[in-house]
Amino acid sequence: KKLGFAIVGLGKFAQEQMMPAFKDCKHARITALVSGSPDKAKKLATEYGVDTKNIYSYDNFDSIKDNPAVDVVYIVLPVGMHAEYTVRAAKAGKHVLTEKPMANTPEDCQKMIDACKKANVKLMVAYRAQYEPFNLEAIARIRKGELGKVMQITADHGRIVDPTGDKADTWRVQKKLAGGGSLMDLGIYSLNATRYLTGEEPVEVTALEMSDKADPRFKEVEDRIHFTLRFPSGILATCTSSYSTEGVKRYRVFGDKAWLDLDPATDYYEHKMVIGDKDGQQQPKIKEGNQFAAELDHMAECVLQNKTPKTPGEEGLKDVRLIMAIYEAARTGKKVKV
Ligand code: NAD
Incomplete structure (x- = not known):
């Protein structure tokens, strides 16, 4: 039906x-x-x-x-x-x-x-990334222990926001319609990935923000924001989010046996996974699917x-709460416990 x-x-x-x-x-x-x-x-x-x-x-x-x-x-x-x-x-x-x-x-x-x-x-x-085959494969390999014990993650998401050239970017630089800048729109992919890759909820965040206030795009919303997360098992994640750098949508998970790289990780099509360890690198064959x-x-x-959906309202709320904690950490310069 x-x-x-x-x-x-x-x-x-x-x-x-x-x-x-x-x-x-x-x-x-x-x-x-x-x-x-x-x-x-x-x-x-x-x-x-x-x-x-x-x-x-x-x-x-x-x-x-x-x-x-x-x-x-x-x-x-x-x-x-x-x-x-x-x-x-x-x-x-x-x-x-x-x-x-x-x-x-x-x-x-x-x-x-x-x-x-x-x-x-x-x-x-x-x-959508939580329904995408390369991301699901990454999660499965991590859970199976292929990387050993996961120690750290890096995740980067950015692109150049262009409200004069792209109509879809007009609302993205308006606080009332977008809620915030690159973190709300793109950094959320890094954030959400650290949570589904670890299967844990972060307990502590720090952050730094940099926006050129002379740039009309960043009068109301932030441009670049870097944030770090500490997870209960000790995993650390370092994430970047940007509205002023060329397109990037990637992450890397570092275990004590191997690392796993997805670049791009959260694109619409054509993802690429590389796994590396002391013996070299391999690129597993994964079938693309319509996420x-x-x-x-x-x-x-x-x-x-x-x-109940795999990504219910509660999942969305968790990220928005964490985004608020990241903004607070950036504003105050202090570690925020969540
Ligand atoms: P868009 O501006 O192209 O689309 C927004 C639509 O809302 C337009 O048709 C616009 O006419 C309409 N609209 C109605 N009232 C409006 C108002 N007051 N102001 C502005 N627009 C109004 O933007 P988009 O890129 O298609 O994004 C739409 C949504 O999809 C957002 O929530 C965005 O975060 C999300 N999105 C998700 C992904 C993803 O990969 N999951 C990718 C892009 C966008």
Whole structure:
């Protein structure tokens, strides 16, 4: 059975990555579109075979509650709008998949969790890397002990944010819509990876931030932020996040027997794993998979089988709490216990 998904926000990521991925889904299909632009919505409805009576605006979105063709609402709006649309979708009795980061603040994340609990609907955060084959292989190899005891991790995520050249970057430099800068948007991949790679929750963070306030991009949000995490078993992680350096999406896990490198680690396609030890390096053959379709199918399966998603609202909340601790550490220059 295929569940019906309503796509809320027909921007760059929705149009270029997520909507095309539905063709590879076993349990999910697009049945409704929510947009502020009727022309764009009509064009995409035709392209994806969506009945034009299932096109909603942001104003009449709440009437989606009367539409049995919609099971799941997938929110692909700027971060600062995730909480409002999650709460509205839950009130309409629809299950919710929301993009990362979950929301601007832990308080908003909690509101989203509470609203979905009250409405008895599922809530999942779209952490696509946790459905991506190379990342799953990395986790499996680490858990099997292939690296020996994990001692440290480095993770780097960055790209040049360009609000004048790319419309999708306009909201990314506005605090109200983005919640913050590179850490909210990209550093979260480093942060989330350290948690799924170790299977542990950090207990302590430190951080340094550097933003050129003369650069109009960084009037409201941060550019570069470096943070370190200490995990209960003693693992240390060093992460960087940037809006002013060429694209990077990588991590390396260092064990006492071997290291594992994923570069790129969290791209859309074409990941690469290298494992090294004292005898040399090898590049394991791993089959690429459609992480977007896997994520959408997981959401649908959780609804169909009444299961809790692997990346529920609580997972999104954990990262947003840690992000706030990293900001505090950067602001105060002090270690923050979490
Ligand atoms: P985008 O700007 O291209 O898309 C946002 C959409 O929201 C646009 O269609 C825009 O018209 C609409 N919108 C409605 N009200 C708006 C308002 N008040 N201000 C601005 N836009 C408004 O951005 P995007 O890159 O597609 O990002 C959308 C979401 O997807 C974000 O939550 C982002 O973090 C997430 N994202 C996730 C990934 C991933 O790999 N998982 C990648 C890119 C983006």
